[in-house]
Amino acid sequence: MASRSLNEINAGSMADIAFLLLIFFLVTTTMDVDTGITRKLPPPLDPEQKPPDVKDRNIFNVLINSRDRLLVEGKPGNIKTLKEETKEFLANPLNKVDLPEKTLKNISLLGDVYVSKGIISLKNDRGTSYNMYIQVQNELATAIRELRDELAVEKFGMKFSKLINEDQTKAIKKAIPVAISEAEPEDIGGN
Amino acid sequence: MAKFIRKEKGGTPGISTASLPDIIFMLLFFFMVTTVMRETTLFVQIRAPEATEVQKLEKKSLVSFIYIGPPLKKQFGTESRIQLNDQFANISDIQEFIALERESRDEADKKFLTTSLKVDKETKMGIVTDVKQELRKVGAFKINYSTRKKHIAKK
Numbered sequence: 183m184a185s186r187s188l189n190e191i192n193a194g195s196m197a198d199i200a201f202l203l204l205i206f207f208l209v210t211t212t213m214d215v216d217t218g219i220t221r222k223l224p225p226p227l228d229p230e231q232k233p234p235d236v237k238d239r240n241i242f243n244v245l246i247n248s249r250d251r252l253l254v255e256g257k258p259g260n261i262k263t264l265k266e267e268t269k270e271f272l273a274n275p276l277n278k279v280d281l282p283e284k285t286l287k288n289i290s291l292l293g294d295v296y297v298s299k300g301i302i303s304l305k306n307d308r309g310t311s312y313n314m315y316i317q318v319q320n321e322l323a324t325a326i327r328e329l330r331d332e333l334a335v336e337k338f339g340m341k342f343s344k345l346i347n348e349d350q351t352k353a354i355k356k357a358i359p360v361a362i363s364e365a366e367p368e369d370i371g372g373n
Numbered sequence: 374m375a376k377f378i379r380k381e382k383g384g385t386p387g388i389s390t391a392s393l394p395d396i397i398f399m400l401l402f403f404f405m406v407t408t409v410m411r412e413t414t415l416f417v418q419i420r421a422p423e424a425t426e427v428q429k430l431e432k433k434s435l436v437s438f439i440y441i442g443p444p445l446k447k448q449f450g451t452e453s454r455i456q457l458n459d460q461f462a463n464i465s466d467i468q469e470f471i472a473l474e475r476e477s478r479d480e481a482d483k484k485f486l487t488t489s490l491k492v493d494k495e496t497k498m499g500i501v502t503d504v505k506q507e508l509r510k511v512g513a514f515k516i517n518y519s520t521r522k523k524h525i526a527k528k
Contacts, residue, residue, distance in 0.1 A: 207404035308499030
């Protein structure tokens with residue numbers, strides 16, 4: 183009788199112990215997936231090489247001053263309208279003369295598409311807050327993403343992020359490149 | 374009713390909880406494996422800005438982090454400082470830092486090295502621009518502005 187009771191260790195509390203450990207790890211775990219906006223920096227400037235001549239109509243100037251105010255194409259801008267303005271600039275749906283030129287390019291899978299020559303030039307002051315800078319970058323990225331989505335839906339019937347085929351992704355990226363250029367830093371003034 | 378009672382009489386055996394610990398252990402191991410203990414202690418405060426267009430940072434082992442933010446301890450001042458690994462650093466230290474990061478990676482992976490800038494949102498762009506210039510000089514072109522995902526209500 184005694185030997186039988188010795189043989190069976192009560193495992194009923196095992197679950198409690200495991201629960202305790204589980205809760206400890208649940209609390210300490212921070213499931214922080216690192217997310218962010220990925221950008222590519224341009225290579226350092228060659229002092230002898232002249233900057234390429236870009237027509238004025240092909241440049242979309244975005245300036246952020248030290249007070250976090252925007253100057254879009256020479257006029258005071260608003261972060262809320264920046265996305266729409268950027269989209270109009272890059273797409274140029276009405277072929278206006280003051281908006282960027284488009285060239286007809288043959289891209290595999292897409293056929294002949296118009297590729298905008300527009301470049302967004304982003305310039306900020308040393309005193310600009312990082313938050314504002316990210317907000318502007320975000321708006322620009324949203325504009326490009328939405329344009330890509332529109333093209334992807336038109337050509338492949340699904341959104342850009344849903345595309346599985348890598349060639350399709352590449353084709354869309356070629357048709358609508360991330361044309362954001364950051365100006366060489368300079369002190370515009372004021373802190 | 375009679376039917377019901379008959380069933381009761383048959384006596385459904387209680388569900389065995391013997392496998393409960395196993396299930397819990399499974400969960401436990403999952404969390405133990407996924408938990409990443411922070412490698413560096415932060416000396417600067419990082420309140421990441423929010424954005425909607427965020428991408429996941431892939432291949433964590435190929436990412437080197439640069440932290441910029443106001444020091445947590447007030448005796449170091451309130452102005453944003455740069456932290457590399459486990460210590461405060463200056464702009465001039467970045468080139469060496471990137472070189473060391475490159476050296477510790479495989480030859481084949483070197484060109485995929487990403488630099489993640491974890492910057493506090495109150496930081497002024499001046500210091501960030503300086504860092505970016507240094508990264509350009511040293512050839513670390515792939516950067517990632519660390520931001521949190523902002524969820525906006527769909528219209």
